[in-house]
Amino acid sequence: MELNPFSYAFHDDPYPTYRWLRAHAPVYRNDAIDFWALSRFEDVLAASLDHETYSSAKGTVLELDPAFVDQVPMIIFMDPPRQTRLRRLVSKAFTPARIATLEPLIRGIAVDLLERMAPARGGDFIADFAARLPIEVISTMIGVPPADREQIRQWSDEGLSRDADDAVMPRAALEANARLNQYFYALATEKRARPQADMISLLAHAGFTDDDGTLQQLSDIELTGFCSLLAAAGSETVTKLLGNAVVLLARHPAQRQRLVDDPGAIPNAVEECLRYWPPSQYQGRTLTRDVTLHGITMPRDARVILLTGAACRDERAFADADRFDIGREVSVQLALGHGAHKCLGAALARLESRVALEELHARIPAYAIDESQCTRVHMSNVHGFASVPMTW
Numbered sequence: 013m014e015l016n017p018f019s020y021a022f023h024d025d026p027y028p029t030y031r032w033l034r035a036h037a038p039v040y041r042n043d044a045i046d047f048w049a050l051s052r053f054e055d056v057l058a059a060s061l062d063h064e065t066y067s068s069a070k071g072t073v074l075e076l077d078p079a080f081v082d083q084v085p086m087i088i089f090m091d092p093p094r095q096t097r098l099r100r101l102v103s104k105a106f107t108p109a110r111i112a113t114l115e116p117l118i119r120g121i122a123v124d125l126l127e128r129m130a131p132a133r134g135g136d137f138i139a140d141f142a143a144r145l146p147i148e149v150i151s152t153m154i155g156v157p158p159a160d161r162e163q164i165r166q167w168s169d170e171g172l173s174r175d176a177d178d179a180v181m182p183r184a185a186l187e188a189n190a191r192l193n194q195y196f197y198a199l200a201t202e203k204r205a206r207p208q209a210d211m212i213s214l215l216a217h218a219g220f221t222d223d224d225g226t227l228q229q230l231s232d233i234e235l236t237g238f239c240s241l242l243a244a245a246g247s248e249t250v251t252k253l254l255g256n257a258v259v260l261l262a263r264h265p266a267q268r269q270r271l272v273d274d275p276g277a278i279p280n281a282v283e284e285c286l287r288y289w290p291p292s293q294y295q296g297r298t299l300t301r302d303v304t305l306h307g308i309t310m311p312r313d314a315r316v317i318l319l320t321g322a323a324c325r326d327e328r329a330f331a332d333a334d335r336f337d338i339g340r341e342v343s344v345q346l347a348l349g350h351g352a353h354k355c356l357g358a359a360l361a362r363l364e365s366r367v368a369l370e371e372l373h374a375r376i377p378a379y380a381i382d383e384s385q386c387t388r389v390h391m392s393n394v395h396g397f398a399s400v401p402m403t404w
């Protein structure tokens with residue numbers, strides 16, 4: 013059995029491959045693409061917590077070349093202590109209290125999109141809703157003017173897209189990322205000069221005094237890297253989670269009805285959707301030392317992917333792991349990462365998904381999805397739908 017994260021057929025259904033890997037090759041080696049893969053829950057969790065051995069500094073997806081990783085600094089491609097310093101600065105914009113204040117904004121955007129959709133009795137859930145809600149939310153937070161938001165979404169989409177069976181970043185993806193960076197650099201310099209009530213202005217002026225008394229502040233290029241990261245991380249993944257959720261709930265109408273009758277059960281259902289089909293299927297790392305696991309030694313400098321998608325279905329960690337069950341207790345949520353890089357936007361992702369499902373169920377509780385007409389995105393570690401035709 014071969015694991016090829018660039019195969020379009022693999023994107024359609026990675027789960028048989030994951031099952032085989034967990035059972036027969038928990039430390040898997042792919043010579044052709046030159047990487048190792050860990051697939052069991054305990055191994056993925058332990059590696060996520062050990063950033064000294066499993067470094068992010070050379071990128072977290074297989075196809076990133078070092079020139080791209082070094083173009084603008086992003087916390088996701090750094091190790092502590094550099095990552096800790098920057099994360100501490102940007103965390104100011106993501107405190108639970110600040111995120112909670114966004115609920116009316118999120119609900120307003122969700123209701124507006126759904127009210128435009130509802131009379132048609134049919135449409136594409138991704139294009140009409142799931143792709144639009146998160147980019148509106150994150151753009152409003154960052155301070156991107158409304159007229160530029162669709163362009164930002166397209167650049168981050170293109171920046172993550174990959175060609176079939178090709179383990180390099182396509183030229184179009186590199187160009188889209190460069191444009192995104194140029195855009196945010198211009199916005200950062202402008203907001204530094206003329207601050208407004210938005211995150212980019214807040215972060216441009218945020219700072220803290222470190223242990224040796226030095227004032228730490230974000231440079232324009234650090235601010236650029238953070239905004240570009242947010243534009244992709246803050247929108248693509250939530251779009252995939254929402255698309256995955258409606259397809260899973262349409263497959264399980266009795267479970268969906270439970271959520272319609274009791275919206276209080278939605279947060280737990282969101283956790284199960286994250287576990288069942290994680291929008292981010294693996295986190296890439298590079299080894300800083302030799303590691304021996306299950307009797308196999310992976311050498312220093314080896315590229316290792318931590319297969320979240322496989323670990324979340326590990327029967328060693330979850331009873332009846334292949335069953336979708338919105339009442340299941342997901343005690344450790346791997347789909348949002350762990351350790352130093354644990355998802356900074358986790359509270360926002362959960363809030364957006366809860367509000368989206370509450371408002372969708374209030375207006376369109378019994379939608380139907382023709383899965384034969386759904387299409388998938390082809391991004392190396394992002395898993396989900398590009399299009400979900402829905403009728404009601």
Ligand code: HEM
Pocket residue numbers: 068072087088089095099150241242245246247249250253290291292295296346347348349350352353354355356357358360361
């Ligand atoms: C369902 C939605 C989401 C999923 C599945 C998800 C998943 C993840 C995962 C797995 C990581 C860890 C990456 C690693 O270890 O290399 C991560 C990190 C991150 N996420 Fe999310 N994420 C989601 C939503 C968001 C949102 C809404 C935002 C921001 C608004 C966000 C911002 C970030 C950032 C900035 C990091 C990097 C943190 C660091 O390196 O310290 N994410 N996310």
